Amino acid sequence: MRDLFIVGAGGFGREAVWTVERINALGGGVPQWRILGYADDDPKWKKGDNFEGYPILGSVETASKDNPGASVFVAIGNNKKREDIYRRLRGHDFPVLIDPKAQVSPTTEFRHGSYIAAGAVVQVGATLGKFVIVGANAVVSHDAVVGDFVNMGPGTVIASGVKVGNEVSFFANSATMPWITIGEGASVTCGAAAKADVPAGATI
Numbered sequence: 646m647r648d649l650f651i652v653g654a655g656g657f658g659r660e661a662v663w664t665v666e667r668i669n670a671l672g673g674g675v676p677q678w679r680i681l682g683y684a685d686d687d688p689k690w691k692k693g694d695n696f697e698g699y700p701i702l703g704s705v706e707t708a709s710k711d712n713p714g715a716s717v718f719v720a721i722g723n724n725k726k727r728e729d730i731y732r733r734l735r736g737h738d739f740p741v742l743i744d745p746k747a748q749v750s751p752t753t754e755f756r757h758g759s760y761i762a763a764g765a766v767v768q769v770g771a772t773l774g775k776f777v778i779v780g781a782n783a784v785v786s787h788d789a790v791v792g793d794f795v796n797m798g799p800g801t802v803i804a805s806g807v808k809v810g811n812e813v814s815f816f817a818n819s820a821t822m823p824w825i826t827i828g829e830g831a832s833v834t835c836g837a838a839a840k841a842d843v844p845a846g847a848t849i
Contacts, residue, residue, distance in 0.1 A: 646675070646678065648678075648712060649715060649740070650681040650682055650702055650708050650712060650716075650718075651680070651683050651684070651699075651718050651720050652708075653683070653684075653719065653721045654683040654684075654696045655685075655720070657720040657721065658696075658720040659697050661742060662680060662699065664762075665678050665680055668742070668743075680699055681699075681700075681712060682699040682701060682702045682708075683696055683702060684701075684702045684703065684704065684708035684709070685704070685705075686704050686705055692707065705730060705733060705734065709733075709734055709737065713736075716738040716739065716740050717734055717737045717738070717739055718739070718740065718760075719758060719776065722778065722796055724794040724795065724796055724813075728776065728793075728794045728812070731758065731775075739775075739776070740757065741757060741758070741760070741761075742759075742761070744765070747762065747763060747766070747767070749765075749766075749767045750767060752770055753767045753768075753769075753770075753771050753773065756773065756774050756777075758775050758776035759773055759774075759775065759779070760777070761779045762783070764781050765781065765782060765783045765784070765785075766783075766784045766785070767784075767785045768784070768785060768786050768787040768805075769788075770787050770788040771789045772790045773791045774791055774793035774795065774811070775794070777791055777793070777794070777795045777797075778797060780796075780797050780799040780800070781799040781800075782799055782800050783797045783800060783802070783803075783815075784801070785803045786802070786805040786806075788805055788806045789803045789805060789807045789808075789809070790808045790809065791809045792809055792810045792812075792829070793811045795811070795812065795813045796814050796815065797815045798815055798817040798818075798819065799817045800817050800818040801815040801819050801820070802819075802820040803820075803821055804820070804822055805824070806823050807821050807822075807823065807827065808825075809826075809827045810829030811829045812829060812830045813827050813829070813831050814831075814832045816832070816833065817836075819834065819835065819838070819839075820833075820837075820838045821833070822838070822839065822840045825841060825842050826842045826843070827842075827843045828843055828844045828845030828846065829846070831844070832848045833848075834848065
């Protein structure tokens with residue numbers, strides 16, 4: 646069993662813990678993870694506080710210093726903040742968390758730190774960069790290539806062959822046409838459809 650702490654004592658942090666608890670329940674009596682608690686830089690939290698049944702371990706740096714061998718999951722939705730925390734915590738292991746109710750092809754390529762939520766589907770030949778969030782019931786279709794620090798909200802559909810740059814945000818129920826490119830730092834808002842290539846930094 647490996648030690649794990651969650652960065653972010655908020656809604657996404659609670660979701661990550663729920664996923665880890667369900668992963669542990671499938672272990673045949675041998676849990677995969679020991680959840681140490683939450684790290685959070687928000688001054689409203691004090692070390693030793695309790696959040697949803699787990700202790701607050703202090704700031705990100707404090708939790709890292711006190712638990713140098715622990716794995717870390719960064720439960721922060723903001724792409725740039727997630728990247729900043731990753732850079733501050735170099736030296737830790739950042740596992741991929743896949744909810745037991747997600748469907749992921751064995752041919753999918755992952756990098757560390759990503760999250761696949763309940764109901765999500767990642768199809769054959771897809772490639773996900775590091776620290777990608779695939780929200781509940783989102784779909785990454787076959788042969789799509791997703792960059793680093795991308796956030797796909799619930800119900801997002803990335804069509805086949807799409808190339809997604811780093812730090813792109815897809816909000817709930819957004820979608821793309823197949824075989825287009827979404828430039829770095831772009832945003833596709835709730836319910837919107839990207840029907841052609843999207844320039845870097847643009848909002849659809």
